[in-house]
Amino acid sequence: MRILVVGGTGTIGQAVVSKLRKEHEVITAGRTSGDVQVDLTATESIESLFKKVGHVDAIVNASGAATFKLVEDMTPEDNLVAVQSKLLGQINLALIGQKYLRNHGSITLTTGVMKDDPIPGGASAALANGGVAAFVKSAAIDFTHGIRINCVSPNVLVESFEQYKESFRGFTPVPVERVATAYVKSVEGKQTGQEYQIY
Template sequence: MRILVVGGKGTIGQAVVEKLHEHELIIAGRTSGDVQVDLTSVSSIEMMFKKVGYVDAIVNASGTAKIQLVEKMTPEDNLVAVQSKLLGQINLALIGQKYLHRGGSITLTTGIMKDDPIPGGASAAMANGGVSAFVKSAAIDFTQGIRINCVSPNVLIESYEKHKDSFKGFVPVPAERVAMAYVKSIEGKQTGQEYQVY
């Protein structure tokens, strides 16, 4: 399979790439990888697909949100998650579907914060919930055999030290376990699913 992995140099992305090493992989990132893309820009996403061409699977393991208490949050703070984690992923799917071979798949990323809130996580939770709802609904619209799923990871063991103050009491999971959910989405047959790795 020819697989595009957006965010392939991140912690989750690298674990996904390792699990998919037997496939032909194209790594995309904002500043690194085989091709560059800014998910907040429709034209950048379109340009990336014109360079990459047709693929069998699209994976997104990237997205940004500002961690900010609601009482201090501004509309501009919230837009970070809207433009990147929410609309960026949805636009990746909307544009990317035209570059998928029949029977191809799209895998997006949500996160535990929509189900298990943390202080300052409302904006990320909103984006995660929106992506999850989009995936569930979009799955019934595809008529050319395209599948769409998302993976919702817990905080990772690999980055827990950095984020432990925000995730007190959470039991972190290894990136390798999270990566297996992406493999299930790509190489399996299910659609409209959110694979929660909590």
């Protein structure tokens, strides 16, 4: 398979790419790194990405930004970061990318534990995560030509827990390898409309 991984140089993305490259051709994309560049907050940038990459068998997104700030301190502008990147950015990747997906292709997006298990300052990210999960569940029944769509919801990672432990007190971090396996399941499996929660 020919697979596009957006966010392929991040912690999760690298682990996903490492697993998929064993059997597939993988193209990585990122804002400033990867084989090709893309800004998920700009639809013209997503269009340009697919014009460069061409048709693929699977699209994986392991990226998305959000502002972490207490709701009492948050402005609408702060909230827009998650809305434009993690929510609309991923949905637009799916909407535009579907035109470049071969029959029986798949789309895998990313949500996160915060929509199910809140942390201080995580409301904006949780909003985006919830929106993506709802979109995936509903969009799955619309796709034809065997196209599938799923998302992966990771917990805080073992590999980055030291950096984020103040926000995730009492959480049990998960290894990135386990999270990456869920993306492989989404790409290589047959399920659709699923959210793989790795908690």
